[in-house]
Amino acid sequence: MKIIPQSKIWAGxxxxxxxAAPSLIQAADTKLEARLIWGTNDEKxxxxxxxxVDDALAxxxxxxPFKWNNFFEVNRTNFTLVGTNYTKVVMSKQCSIDVKDxxxxxxxxxxxxxxxxxxxxxxxxLPKGEILAIAGDSKNESxxxxxxxxxx
Numbered sequence: 094m095k096i097i098p099q100s101k102i103w104a105g106x107x108x109x110x111x112x113a114a115p116s117l118i119q120a121a122d123t124k125l126e127a128r129l130i131w132g133t134n135d136e137k138x139x140x141x142x143x144x145x146v147d148d149a150l151a152x153x154x155x156x157x158p159f160k161w162n163n164f165f166e167v168n169r170t171n172f173t174l175v176g177t178n179y180t181k182v183v184m185s186k187q188c189s190i191d192v193k194d195x196x197x198x199x200x201x202x203x204x205x206x207x208x209x210x211x212x213x214x215x216x217x218x219l220p221k222g223e224i225l226a227i228a229g230d231s232k233n234e235s236x237x238x239x240x241x242x243x244x245x
Contacts, residue, residue: 123174123194124245129184130154132161132228133235143167150240153224161236171244174200190227190239202227204239219243 130146131138132154143165146154154164172182172192179191179201191203199217203210204227216225221243228238 123200124171124243125174125192125200126169126171126242126244127182127184127190127192128166128240129168129188130238130240131165131167131231131235132159132163132238133165133233134160134162135235136163138165140165140167150224154226154238154240157226159228159236159238167237179203184239188237188239190241192241200225200241202239202241204229206237221245 128146128150131143145151146164146166151164155162168184170182170184172180174180174192174194177194177196179193181189181191183189187207189205191205193201195201195215195217197217198219199215200219201215202213202225204212204214206229211229212227214225214227219225219241223242225241226238227241228236231237
């Protein structure tokens, strides 16, 4: 019977723990909500399916440097970021976003309009309750924007 020194046993256990660590230290999935919103100074949307955003979100948007008084929700979707790859989120026929966990409780977003990249933004951290807003111009002195917030 061969006796293995205790230091080699501990070294072997430490190496096993280090090799297993990446699978044990996985980032939690990030749950988010994205809203496609139309900003305008008109009192009503020409589309009856569009609903005014809730008062809490309207207040946050009006506190930002946007020039519009009214905001209408076009679409809303919930999605989950898994790992560190981009997740594609289709907001409408003309608009989509790619969203990625940037670490440190933050996200990176690429916004596309009519298939072309319009903007990139990173928010780190993005605490629960805070929104990230990305805007793009539209015709008739209006705009469309996407808000993203954590839902977890």
